[in-house]
Amino acid sequence: MLFEGVLRKMTTEYRSPIQYFLILEDDVLNLNQALNRKLKIEFIKYQCLGTGKNEPIYRQGFCRSYFFESAQAGEWIMKPELSKAHLDIEDRDLEYEKRVQLQPHIVYLANSSNVKVGVTRKTQVPTRWIDQGAHEALEIVEVPNRYLAGITEVALKEHVSDKTSWQKMLKNDVEDVDLAEWRSKLKAYIPDEAAEYFIDSKTETNLEFPVLQYPEKVKSLNLEKTRSFEGVLKGIKGQYLIFEDQTVFNVRGHEGYYVGLDIN
Incomplete structure (x- = not known):
C-alpha cells in the first residue's frame, strides 16, 4: 500500500x-x-x-468501552439540549464539558436534501455544513452556550426537519429554497431564553462540491x-x-x- x-x-x-x-x-x-x-x-x-x-x-x-466512558462521547453531543455545564453540573468530565459547551453556538438552516435545522459550535462554521453536504446554509441564532442552542433546535424541529436524506444528498436530488424566508417563518418559535440572540443580518452561504x-x-x-x-x-x-x-x-x-x- x-x-x-x-x-x-x-x-x-x-x-x-x-x-x-x-x-x-x-x-x-x-x-x-x-x-x-x-x-x-x-x-x-x-x-x-x-x-x-x-x-x-x-x-x-471509539471502541465500546471508550464510547461509554469518555466525555468526548457524552449524550449531550448528539442531544445539545442535555448540556449542563452552564449549571456547573458534570456529566463525565466537567472541565472538558465546560470547554466545549460554554462557547458560542449557532443554530442554522441547511439544505442538503431538504431544509433542516441543526446546531454547531461557531468555530465549526462552515465546516459543519460542508460535512453535511449542504449546498446552502444560513444562521438563525448565535447563543453563548450549547444548552440554549439545543433547546432552540428542539423547538424549531417541530416545524422543520432535523434530518438529512444522505441518499438524496449524494444523488444531488436537491432544490434551491429561500432560507431567509424560512428563518423569518421560524422566528416566532424560538424559545424566549434564546429570542434575543436571533440574527437576520446574515446572508446565505453557498457551497460547491468537487x-x-x-x-x-x-x-x-x-x-x-x-x-x-x-x-x-x-x-x-x-x-x-x-x-x-x-x-x-x-x-x-x-x-x-x-x-x-x-x-x-
Whole structure:
C-alpha cells in the first residue's frame, strides 16, 4: 500500500470547490487531486481513536468501552439540549464539558436534501455544513452556550426537519429554497431564553462540491463486509467519496478503521 493510517473525518477548506484532505499518519492527501484516478482502500485493522487499541469500533470512531466512558462521547453531543455545564453540573468530565459547551453556538438552516435545522459550535462554521453536504446554509441564532442552542433546535424541529436524506444528498436530488424566508417563518418559535440572540443580518452561504459525476443509485461500501475495494473516484460530497460504479464510501462512518490506500 502506498499510504497507511487510521481514518478520521476528512478536513476541508472552504473554497470553490471545497478542498478535501485526508490525514493518514505522516501524510496529508488532497483528495481533489485524486478525482478521475483509481483509488484502492483496504481494511487492515481497527484503531480506537480514544485508546489506540485494535478493538471493534462501536460509534464515532471509539471502541465500546471508550464510547461509554469518555466525555468526548457524552449524550449531550448528539442531544445539545442535555448540556449542563452552564449549571456547573458534570456529566463525565466537567472541565472538558465546560470547554466545549460554554462557547458560542449557532443554530442554522441547511439544505442538503431538504431544509433542516441543526446546531454547531461557531468555530465549526462552515465546516459543519460542508460535512453535511449542504449546498446552502444560513444562521438563525448565535447563543453563548450549547444548552440554549439545543433547546432552540428542539423547538424549531417541530416545524422543520432535523434530518438529512444522505441518499438524496449524494444523488444531488436537491432544490434551491429561500432560507431567509424560512428563518423569518421560524422566528416566532424560538424559545424566549434564546429570542434575543436571533440574527437576520446574515446572508446565505453557498457551497460547491468537487463532483464530476453524481450516482443515479447509491451503493454503500462497508469495510467490514468488503475489506478491499477499488474504483475510480468521481466526486467528494459531505464526508463521502463517490465512485464511478455508484459506490459511495462514508469516511466519517469509518473513523477508527486503519486502512491502506493506493492512488493510481
